[in-house]
Amino acid sequence: MTRTPINELTDGMTLAQSFQAADKQLRVNRQGGKYILLKLSDASGTIAAMMWNADEAIFDRFDRGDYVHCQGRTQIHNGALQIIVTDVERMDASEVSLDEFERFDANQAEQNLSRLRELLATLSQPWLIRLADAYINDESFVLGFRQAAAAVTNHHAYPGGLLEHTLSMMELARLVGPRYSGVDTDLLLIGAFLHDLGKIDELRSSGEISYTDRGQLVGHIVIGLQQLTEKMAEVEASSGETFPAELRYQLEHLIVSHHGMLEYGSPKIPVTLEAVALHHIDNLDAKLASYTAIIDRDIAADSNWTNYTPAIGRKLWKKK
Known part of the structure; x- marks a missing residue:
């Protein structure tokens, strides 16, 4: 199964591919609805993901560290790329190419x-x-x-x-x-x-x-x-x-x-x-x-500057 590495994802892509679930949290929004906050990873990096209208049954389908097949789309939120997941299912390790997820060189x-x-x-x-x-x-x-x-x-x-x-x-x-x-x-x-x-x-x-x-x-x-x-x-x-x-x-x-x-x-x-x-x-x-x-993971439309990063209180100049 061909997959796009996380560091090559761009805004507006439709996805149906494997990731590793680095983290997951079941949360409740202000209206009482439940959603899952995910951190998905592969050998190239990590990306945040959201699954709206979720419940305990979906949350319990997989554990942290499991390989998962996600369907959804990418979008930019607050200057960062994320994935809106519409479906997620656990995968067996035999179903993925492990070298696509191994981050240790x-x-x-x-x-x-x-x-x-x-x-x-x-x-x-x-x-x-x-x-x-x-x-x-x-x-x-x-x-x-x-x-x-x-x-x-x-x-x-x-x-x-x-x-x-x-x-x-x-x-x-x-x-x-x-x-x-x-x-x-x-x-x-x-x-x-x-x-x-x-x-x-x-x-x-x-x-x-x-x-x-x-x-x-x-x-x-x-x-x-x-x-x-x-x-x-x-x-x-x-x-x-x-x-x-x-x-x-x-x-x-x-x-x-x-x-x-x-x-x-x-x-x-x-x-x-x-x-x-x-x-x-x-x-x-x-x-x-x-x-x-x-700088490496920035997705700002401006080719000269990164998005403003609150953690460091500035934009960064991107070397041409």
């Missing part, structure tokens, strides 16, 4: 992981080398890391996105650190590596990207600190020495302050040069990835 992940190992190999401080080895030689950690997403919606929100974001930040750390004599490049590099590792357990990357129970209750900053404590204990056990207290505190500070501001979720604001640099590198990479995604 295993080959790219292996390339990214290989480059990340190269960057960690440039560390010169013995304790940081041991710490990096404790992470990267842990097969269970690496398996989770290579497939984890960096976010649910904002940036690098796809399997393998956390590794891509982390590697990008580490590349930037190697460029930025040597430019400033007061910055410890080793510390900044390991901070870029460590800062978001808690997201491996905070987010569920298989099927719909969503928060785990631990992620909802604890969050990636605290989870990242717990991971760091465990790895430091492993280093101490293998070396027979105590991890230097001041270095421990600096590493912990890099994790707890990387959001930059208390209102953005950081328990502490950055107070070391490495922490200040880490926050801005993180913000730069996340913002550029997020804004690029907005």
Whole structure:
């Protein structure tokens, strides 16, 4: 069955094809009528969908993560493309081409992981080398890391996105650190590596990207600190020495302050040069990835500008 990838859909198309149901919610409108709010996905991206005049029987036809056959049409609503679904039925996995829905690029992940190992190999401080080895030689950690997403919606929100974001930040750390004599490049590099590792357990990357129970209750900053404590204990056990207290505190500070501001979720604001640099590198990479995604999926009629995006408070110029 020929299908049109989500990133190739345009306004006014009539559809009768397969999607993966990334999310579904049964809601009630102001008049008491029920409708289903859907998030449909494939390997090329995700799209919102609505099914009006729905009920529990239709809602229970399929579960989150199932493949579904949808009939309907595309339309633009508030500047974004969506699908108005008129019929939906569950499909068996044998009825679809799985490669049309797999968002994880295993080959790219292996390339990214290989480059990340190269960057960690440039560390010169013995304790940081041991710490990096404790992470990267842990097969269970690496398996989770290579497939984890960096976010649910904002940036690098796809399997393998956390590794891509982390590697990008580490590349930037190697460029930025040597430019400033007061910055410890080793510390900044390991901070870029460590800062978001808690997201491996905070987010569920298989099927719909969503928060785990631990992620909802604890969050990636605290989870990242717990991971760091465990790895430091492993280093101490293998070396027979105590991890230097001041270095421990600096590493912990890099994790707890990387959001930059208390209102953005950081328990502490950055107070070391490495922490200040880490926050801005993180913000730069996340913002550029997020804004690029907005431009790529924009469907504005104006070829020069995107639609106004409330989340960032502006239109973006689209490079010709």
